[in-house]
Amino acid sequence: MTMNFRNRWTMVLASASATIMTSHTIAQAPAPAKPGVTVTPFIAAPVVAVPVTEAPKPVPVLPAGSTAASGWNVPPKWSDVESTGQYASVRGRETNILVEDSGQSWRGLRNGPLTFYGGIILLVIPIMLLTFFAIKGPFRLHEKLSGRLIERFNSAERMVHWTMAFSFLALALTGIVILFGKHILLPIIGASAFSWITIIGKNIHNFVGPLFLFSIVAFFFLYVKDNLLSGRDFEWLSKFGGLLSGNHVPSGRFNGGEKMWFWLSIVVFGLAVSISGMLLLFPNWNTSRELMAQSNLIHAGLGTLFMALSLGHIYIGTIGTEGALKGMKEGYVDETWAKEHHALWLEEVKSGKRNAKTAGVHQPAAGDD
C-alpha cells in the first residue's frame, strides 16, 4: 500500500502525568515512521502505547482482464499531491509544485471586487467632493487677514511633504493605469500605445516606490510629535471638526482630522502599501507566488483606499480651505488663519511655548531654512 506508517499506528498516550514509557512497551509498540507523530490525548487509563489499527483502505477494484497489480502500484490521488512540493529535475523556484491554487483566488479577487468596488470608490469620492464644493464652497476666513505671518511648516517639513505628495501622485496615476487602464484606456488608444504607457508607468511605479517609502519614514519622524492623540481630538472628531455647526472646535497644531489622516493613511496604509510593494518589487528575493499574489491584493486594495482618502486630503488642502495650500507651499500662514483653524497652536506660539518664526506680509520668506 502507498500509505505510510504514520496513519496506520497512532500513538495513544495517557495524560501527561502518566507513567513514563518503559523500553519494554516501546519495543512492543510499532515505531512511528517519523519523529513528531501526532499525539492524541486519550482517556485517563495509565496504559501507554496502544497500536490502533486503521480501517483498511479499500483495494482498488480492477476491471476484468486488467494486467495491473492490484493494490500496489496504484496512481496517487492527484488532488492530494499536486499542491505539495515534489521532486523536479528542472531547478528553480517552485518548479516542484504541480499546481499552485492560490493564483485562482487572487485572480477572482483582483479582477472581481477589487477592480469593481475600487473603481466605484475612486469615481464616487471625487463626485462627492465636487458636489460639496459646488454647494458649500470653500471654508473661508471670517476675519480679515492680519498681515502677520507665522511659520507653520519649516523647509524640511515641506520638502518631505512634497516629496511624498509628488511620489504619491506618480504612484497613484501609474497604479491606476495598471489596475484599471485595460478597461478605460486600452479601448481608446489601442494595444500598442497602451502597452508603451504601461511599460513606462510600471517602471516609474517601481523606481519611485522606494522614494515614497523613504519619505513616509522621514515624514513620520518629523510630524509624529504634534500628531499624538489627545482627548481634544476625539471631541473634534465627534463634532466633525465643527463642519456641521459651523463653529470650529479649537485645535492644536494639527486637528483631529489631520491626525486621523496621519495615523490611518500615512502610517497604516502607507506602511502596508510600502511593505507589500517591496515584496512585489524584488522578485530576486525568491518570494513565492502565493505571497506575491497576497501582497498584490493588499497593495492594490489598500492603495485604492489610500487614493480615495488622499482625494479628501487634497481637496481640503487646496480648493476646500482658503489659505491652507499657502501654508504648505510657502511655510507661512496668516495669524487670522491660525486663529480660526488652529487657535491653541497660535496660543502656544504667542506665549512662547513653541518656537515659530514670524514675518510681516511684505517681507519675503527669505532666510527661511
Next chain:
Amino acid sequence: MARMKFICDAERCIECNGCVTACKSEHEVPWGVNRRRLVTVNDGKPGERSISVACMHCTDAPCMAVCPVDCFYKTEEGVVLHDKDLCIGCGYCFYACPFGAPQCPQAGAFGLRGKMDKCTFCAGGPEEDHSVAEIKKYGRNRLAEGKLPACAEMCSTKALLGGDGEVIQSIYKQRVKRRGKGEEVWGWAMAYNRKSAKPEVKV
C-alpha cells in the same frame, strides 16, 4: 476546428526529460526558462508517478484574465499565445497560472523581469509565420508546418500526447480500458472543465 490539448499519461511517463530537452532545442528558449518541466510525485516510493507540465492552453486562461495590457490571445485551435511586444513584464500571469507555465527570463530588483515566455504549443506568435522575428521571440511554428508539438513528437513512451483534444482523449481512453487504472487525465479538470477530467470508460 480541432481544439489543441496536451495529455501527460502518468502511467507511461518515465521521467526521461526528453520533452524538456526537445522543447529547449526546438525553440532556443531563453536561459533560465523551461517551457516544459517534469514533476515526480512520491519520488522513490510506491505509487511514484511523473508528469510533464507546460502551459495547458486553458479554456478560461487565468494568465489572459489578469494581464494588465491584454497581451494574450487565443487561436482558433484554442492555443493560448501572447505578444511579447506588448508584454510589460509585470509577472501577473506567473502569479495566476496554476501550472507555473508563464516564466520571466529575469527576476531582477525593481521588478525588472524581462518579457514573459511560455509554451506556445509550437504555434509561434503574432508575427508572420516562419519569420525571423517569430522564431527569435517564440521559437519555431511547427503547427504552421503541419506538425505537432516537438515535446509530444519526441516522447519515447508516448506518454505525452499533444494535438486535437478529442483524438488524444480517445487514445487515452483505450489505454485506460486496457490497463484498468490511471483514468484521470491530469490537469484537464483545472484547464478545461470538471467533466473532462475522467474519460468515460465502458468496460
